[in-house]
Amino acid sequence: MKREILTLALAFGALVASAQTTEKINIEDGERWWGAATGLGLSMPYGGGNKAEIDQRKYNLNNQTSPLLISSKGRSLWCSGPFKMKAEGKQINLTSDKGSFELQTYGKTLRDAYCGVMQKHFPPTGSVPPELFFTRPTYNTWIELVYNQNQADVMKYAKGIVDNGFPTGVLMIDDNWQQDYGVWEFRAEQFPNPKAMVDSLHDMGFKVMLWVCPFVSPDSKKGRDLAKKGYFLKRKGTDEPAVVAWWNGYSHVYDLSNPEARDYLKHEFADLQQRYGIDGFKFDAGDQCYYSEDEVDVYDGKSYDVAQTQLWAQLGSEFSYNEMRACWLEGNAPLVQRLGDKDYSWLGVRQLVPGMIAAGLQGYGYTCPDMIGGGSFTTFYGIDPDKFDQKLIVRSCQIHSMMPMMQFSVAPWRILDKHHLDICRRYAAWHSQLGDYILSEARRMAKTGEPMVRAMDYSFPGQGFEGIVDQYMLGDKYLVAPVVTSADQRDVRLPKGKWRDDTGKVWHGGRTITINVPIERLPWFERL
Template sequence: MGVKNPSSYKSCSQDGNVCVTWENDRKLVMTTRKENDVTCYDVSWSALSCVSQELKDCLNMSGHWYGGFQDWNQYWPMNIIQQKLAPYVASDSYAKMYGGVLERYFLSSAGYGVFIDQDVPLHLSMNENNTRQFCMSAKYTQYPYINYDNSLPYLNYSVCYANNIRKVHDYMSKTYIPRPENIPDEKLFKSPIWSTWAMYKKDINETQLEEFADDIISNNFPHSQIELDDEWTVRYGDMGFDLNKFPDPAAMVRRLNNKGFRVTIWVHPFFNEDSTSFKEAYEKRYLVRQLDSNLPALVSWWRGKLAGILDVTNPEAVSWYLKQLQNLKTNYNISSFKFDAGEVNWLPNVYSVNSTYRNPDVYTQKWAELAYESDKNIRHQEVRVGARTQRLPIFSRMLDRDSTWTRSNGLKTIIPCALTFGLIGYPFVLPDMIGGNAYDAADGLEARNYPDQELFIRWLQVNTFLPSMQFSVPPWIYNDTTLTTEARKLIDLHTSYTPTIVRLAREATVTGSPIIRPLWWVAPTDAITFMIDDEFLLGNDILVAPVVIQGDLSRDIYLPAGRWQDKLRNTVRDGGKWLTNYKASLYELPYFIRV
């Protein structure tokens, strides 16, 4: 705990609560509360010495742990992670940091959960050096937490316990996690988004975009919208079309609309220094500024070495940005937006903003709220970050996946990531692009290392029962009629279960229950379910067990207790046992319905 002299303390306890002070060092207050079968301990450490003081508590990682954050490897359970002590803020998991969708909520199969207060300057480690400990540290360093009033640090958290993981999760979800206020546009649950990114990268132009739409139609695939990704502007930060690539954007969008497509577009919070918008935003103080200065704080990002970044704490800056988005709607009939970035790691280390905050996740929160404001009525935007934004009825996209089979940001991370999003309060999961983003080490973002046919179809099978589907690499590029036909069948299968998905989405607004659930959700005392990371439940009654290992044509499947209809084999099977060596050819997706 970091106490200088553990034996030199004074009790300040009363009313049955624990209260202990170490003079000129720290104070501990711990209270107990009970509700039905759940007991919670509220722990509060307060520094008494100086602003640079560190307060630290560690918990043993007993049982199997879940929740927290999006991760590069997305282990499920997360005990295998070895994360050194680092600021717990929304970051880019490509940088091997805590991911851009994260909450201060963790859960153990041993029946307890942990929730840490939002204003704690939290640094977190998990199993560092194989200690099997979960350590929370509250401290102010130069960055990223902003101690604008020289407050002494404090560490407040709650640990709740019940006799099983489901019971404690239900209580902690109700107590600490906001419910979505509505659901996104139902079309996004039903039909795929088609993005230009992985297929065309920044070489996209008007001709290619319209050909892409024509191919979707001619190959008889449904669509909710077509998404114009990078690069559609002349300079990053300006909201005007590159007329060399898109000679008549209004007419182009009209033609796409006439073919039945809604058109959405990629946006971000950056303004490269050569853009017209950079100059305007700088003059109006709409950019994050250098510390105690009127000058913009320049940052680098994946499309610029010197850029300003929008100050989302400034209401005037937010209104100005939203007005530019509205102009795209009014002038070109752009219907909604794909919001990129928003993580804390894109900010400078030290800076000034219009409204200073203690926790830099406020930036992430306000970027997501801006995204919601851009399309409050229909709600068919997407955002890739989340931090205390569970109330927003919009899709949260997983960070770009690599086109690999591996646990390193590849196919094997999709199910664990969807499960994690759901547990921490983000049920509207958009699992990025089917087949990944075609990146490779040599060419980076611009690579077109498309997945092979086996990886593509297995990835599509994983996505079939998830809340939404998104394509960029299209099935027909493989010139394989069977693959294209089978892809269409999987989309039809997804469509047939859309009423179930939408019902579960609406249920999430009331109960907070995820749409995609771990097997232990229906079997919270069955220890076998705690380790299963390649199966999931859609609601309580549909179990999906796709093949996620290259070359495999069979797999072992665990069915929780009960009776389950095997939809592939048209038979009923008893649960509470394994189906070993279950055959699943390339075009077979094993799934089961509770009877």
């Protein structure tokens, strides 16, 4: 009997081992690779001395992931499921427990590789998020109010936008407007008349979005009631609802593979829209780490980790005004993405351009580079308003101004002096002036699937731009070279041809130039 058990165990072990597939990419001389996770942006491209490692089933590094790698020499790798990746030196090693690998050559350039794999696995949908995201700034109450979201201060924040001459746009009311996690009703003590508030914000020229998540407090009446209906993930091997640890405590989590649970949650959000005039929702969380097959069971028996992340994004796409931070697949869907929370630091500023390039090369082109100055509220703690690094805030604002979207959270009029506030106001207006162009690029992406923010090597192959990660192309027209350090000068690598900069000066390309960049200036170049 023991021998039979041992034989079965060995056979099962062999079956599990055989289910795991592996792939090894030998990086060619001069070749560079991008992909796997937006959160690895600053480690890209792989092959130039950068190191990177990720297990897509367990982690997403606070952002979007995709089972995709693409090369500057036209090669691509696609996996039919999540993978583990380790990139180091001249090799990228990959394994997958749930997918098979497809390594192909689509041409000779990064653009060839991206377009080839994109057309096959996430082709353009023809749909684009609402134009206001691209033509006006977005404002989020998070850094100003944190967990003290309330009607009086939301209105004060909105009035500050208008009184200080910033363009109105989308306004997001963040976490803790609700009575409890999963209890999607305004706190009466904090929001005495939410319908009047939303009406007033509409009259001021704002669209209004609310923060939501897939968590439900287990000690709430709703948590107990929905647990009886089987709407949550189950503890592994039991029929009991799981309690999952996340950044705000311990909660039940909706199992979106259960169609009744999904429809119930969708109806709740739609009901908020109908009763209060809410325009849409910031869909936070959805990270695959909360749906581990090792810890929970799911309704359909198969939708673990990244599958639930994708279901959360698909629910988000049911609402035209949406914002995601976590995503799996769904490339080219009309979803507004946001880079994960960055620290209020120069490192956070340096992460923005590589992160945006990485997002676009995974198909997440409708993306916002986090919040101006950073979205990690803990890094704002204890700072005297008179001691903010005003240059950092301005440089971050400048980067946002020539991105598909820009988002304010910390109020510039609270922390900046008149000179620096004037600069931020000017770049918020500049973003709106570019609105028609940015919107046209978004609509072009909806047709072609090509990213709006492009790596230099994507647009100018064969000119030695593979390792350039602090400048980028916004569509075909603008080469943008923002300042991402505390210095007031930078090097710019210009492609061949003639280029006119933001001051009107014409440069001959095919070389590197060093330019002075006073705080008032964002360097950009237009190809002649």
